[in-house]
Amino acid sequence: MRTPVPIHHITTPQLSIAYEAHGKVYGDPIILLHGFPYDPRAFDEVVPPLVARGYRVIVPYLRGYGATRFLSPDTMRSGQQAALAQDLIDMMDALGIPCAALAGYDWGGRAANIVAALWPARVRCLVTANGYSIHDIANAATPASPEAEYRLWYQYYFHTPRGAEGLTANRRALCNLLWGLWSPSWDFLPERFAHTAPSFDNPDFVDVVIHSYRHRFGYVPGDPALAAIEEALAAKPLIAVPTISLCGEDDGVTPPRQPDPDERYFSVSYERRILPRVGHNIPQEAPAEVADALLELLLATRQTS
Secondary structure (H helix, E strand, O other): OOOOOOOEEEEOOOEEEEEEEEOOOOOOEEEEEOOOOOOHHHHOOOHHHHHHOOOEEEEEOOOOOOOOEEOOOOOOOOOOHHHHHHHHHHHHHHOOOOOEEEEEOOHHHHHHHHHHHHOHHHEEEEEEEOOOOOOOHHHOOOOOOHHHHHHOHHHHHHOOHHHHHHHHHHHHHHHHHHHHHHOOOOOOOHHHHHHHHHHHHOOOHHHHHHHHHHHOOOOOOOOHHHHHHHHHHHOOOOEOOOEEEEEEOOOOOOOOOOOOOOHHHEOOOEEEEEEOOOOOOHHHHOHHHHHHHHHHHHHHHHHHO
16 A cells, blocks of 8 residues: 655645655755646655765646635636646745756646746756647647647536536546547556546536636636736747657657657757657656656766866
């Protein structure tokens, strides 16, 4: 039986953020960020080798997941990319972390990309999934190839009232389906999903998810308080921190393209690594590769700092 990980809470301007903390508090910080529809359990096998090397590892539950809660019923339940990035900056401020190594995928990777692009002094290095994941909202409604459109069916479903009702009524079954479709070569046991599924019972999960997938296509307005961040992201800012991009060769939603279309968005050290027989849930399917990429970048930045 899996030993439960203690959950801590930190208060930011909008949230009580639930997070898991590992290692010694004076270790150099690493923040690991999950995506949709996952939670911190994705990093369970990534954390130990980092802690063994003396690092402090923070793994938060994103807004709408687990025990993370909004402080006010009046706060917009935004899932837009700028909200996720602001949450990350706010959490770092609340924890007194001036600069951290970041690793994330899906929603978490997007938050890490944005912070690295707009606040590079706060990011020592970056391990991301699928390269540059900042949304180009102005062009998001431009049709893609039929194959790419097919893979995004769930997003179009969430654009409809039926999709919102379906996620509400069938959140665990739908998320379990996505796990299988997005990681077709990962034969995960039911217990794996069962350990994560309670995070979807958060009372704001559906609202945050639905807003996220509607906002990224420009179909609903964002939080006015985040307009300046979204405006900065519309310029497609470069990422100027050392980065390794990990891409699952069997990713069922965002398979790697050739040649790499994202290299142009990274202005310093950047490397893309394609992982065979790995799908979308990279840290849970390939934990050693994620930990090794982080340790490699941390060593390189220590030598050059």
